[in-house]
Amino acid sequence: MPNKAYNCVLAVDIGGTNARFGIIDANGELIGEMNTLPVTLRADGVADEVELVELIRHQLKQATQRVDLLPAVGISLCGNVDRATGEAVLVPNLHWRNVPFGRMIQERCGVEVQIATDVRQAALAEALWGAASGVRNFLWVTVGTGYGGYLFLNGRLYGGSHGFAGNFGHTPLDEVDGYMCGCGQRGCVETFVAGPAIARAGQLALAKEQSQLLADLAASNQDEVTAPMVFEAFEAGDKAAQRILERVIFLICQNLGAAVNLLDLDMIVLGGGVCNGSEWFVKRIDQRIRDFLETVEARRDLQVARESFVDSALWGAAADVFAHRGIVGTSLLET
Ligand SMILES: [Zn+2]
Incomplete structure (x- = not known):
């Protein structure tokens, strides 16, 4: 039996708006409650990295008073991270470029730091404790504020040459007339299928007077349509909302179907705000993707699962620490 009291770690999931904290043990159990705190922005709109480090230090101190913690912290970050150096290379939602975040935490808190991009951490959690436990080849997919994922191939996480594999959301579908994407390109898949794209399509339907229900729902929000409103309208049988979501699902299935055809995957795990x-x-998506798969075997065997945790990236941040310390999941890490 593992020593449960000892194998606890503070995990942190930093998004564009909030940072979420949780103490998680080596069985993937949350100890106590999760804690969500806002990310502080400086006057120039850039997220305050010093303040975030202080927040982590404070949470660590509090957690240490409650449980016997490993001298480590696991971090999930909503952008590209150099895992070797702990540097946040590019985090558009925080307006960060080349912030030595991992090193800052290590120096200020005096603990080991494991830090990686949120999609990678989420894939690790799914592989270790979640829907993809024991699965050999799968793709983690997030549909939320953004659209992207991470690969797990031949029983291990797969980062590619630079650790950026899984950025399938940034393939332009329309590089001429498409909307600008946060990545700097135009017309990426993400600009058609992520939460903001669903909201925008709903807004267009409202402007064209295609949906009285969306207009009614948006009236309580200064006529601004949100993605949840489009889903609410869909549930109530609204035709415009149905068209919007079927179009989004078509594009996602075309995109993910290509990934399955390319890699012969066993499973796709879908997470993020829109899927949840x-x-x-x-x-x-589970039904519709079959239309985009080449082989009978893939159509028959491909599994589509939902995110296993409230926040798989948070669980994965903890798993990353356990895996690096040789406690559990070490064989799942990238080679
Ligand atoms: Zn893009």
Whole structure:
């Protein structure tokens, strides 16, 4: 039996708006409650990295008073991270470029730091404790504020040459007339299928007077349509909302179907705010993707699962620490 009291770690998931904290043990169990705190922005709109480090230090101190913690912290960050140096290379949502975040935490808190991009941490959690436990080849996919994922191939996480594999959301579908994407390109898949794209399509339907229901729902929000409103309208049988979501699902299935055809995957795990908000959305992708798969075997065997945790990236941040310390999941790490 593992010593449960000893194998606890503070995990942190830093998004564009909030940072989430949780103490997680080596069985993947959350100890106590999760804690969510806002990310502080400086006057120039850039997230305050010094303040974030202080927040982590404070949470560590509090957690240490409650449980016997490993001298380490696991971090999930909403951008590209150099795992070897702990540097946040590019984090558009925090307006960070080349912030030595891992080193800052290490120096200020005096603990080991494991830090990686959120999609990679989420894939690790799914492989170790979640839906993809024991699965050999799978793709973690997030549909939320953004659209992207991470690969797990031949029983291990797969980062590619630079650790950036899984950026399939940034393939331009329309590089001429498409909307600008946060990555600097135009017309990426993400600009058609992520939460903001669903909201924008809903807004267009409202402007064209295609949906009275969306207009009614948006009236309580200064006529601004949100993605959850489009789902709410869909649930109520609204035709415009149905068209919007079927189009989004078509594009996602075309995109993910290409990944399955390329890599012969066993499973796709779908997470992120949009997927977590609608059971139907995931079920529909599960059905519809079969139309985009080349082989009978893939159509028959491909599994589509939902995110296993409230926040798989948070669980994965803890798993990353355990894996690096040789406690559990070490064989799942990239070679
Ligand atoms: Zn892009």
